[in-house]
Amino acid sequence: MTRFNGITLLRIACFVLLAAIAGGCNRGPEPRKYELKGQILAIQPERQELLVKHEDIAGFMPAMTMPYKVSDAALLAGKEPGDLITATLVVGETEAHLSTLTKTGHAAIEVPPTQPEVSALEMVQEGKPVPDAPLFDEDGKPRPLASYRGHRVALTFIYTRCPDAEFCPLMNQNFLAVQKIIASTPELSDVQLVSISFDPEFDTPAVLKAQAQRLKADPLRWHFVTAPAAAIGKFASLFGVTVTSNGTPTLIHNLGTAVIDPDGRLVKLYSTNQWTPAELVAQLKAAPAPAR
């Protein structure tokens, strides 16, 4: 069941992430409009807000679950959780809302709704600084994201108990392959790999250290880190990664892998497992090398 949910999430998320997640370059006064297709998971009439699991929004955001305001409370009339919808998403400089909302059908909700802890506009954007996070490493030592400034960084989100070979174990194998490539590529000697667990209760520093050793992570290049439970969910949400517990050790989650430049700006975000070690290395090479 959980595996099914995981795969469903992946399928939903399995669209090409377009170059600009949110047009940091689109600074014009004209709001941008996008067609959105998805399913209502929850409605909060008092906030004029819907939680929508939506498909890829071409040019704006990969498939994910996000809260959206509606421009007019009347749009919510007759809508209920499970409804399949099409909508017009209007994105201004400081706010985003749905200006039309049409019910096209109804289906059972497959995945229990998880409210992301950030809004669409807070998501990391290519070319923009990635917010800091109070990470700590396999020795329990503070390793905030900001401490990686001056390095090109590839980070990904995992948890050590993940049973689904196509998810976290694949991210681990991919990072291992990237580690091998950078070890033999002098121009990438500054690169740091960071695997961030979103399961800090189980993934204590000792557990993370064992995982790092099992995977032969080079302590100079690849760290397994996490953050306090109160901070990790929000940080993961910034990358579109949401995590749902169903009461078992297995977590339902999606994926997020990012390349960050030496100034702490996002270069590239992959929101599925559809990337190869060679592609990630190419993104690292494309990022500016740190000043020496």
Ligand SMILES: [Cu+2]
């Ligand atoms: Cu996983």
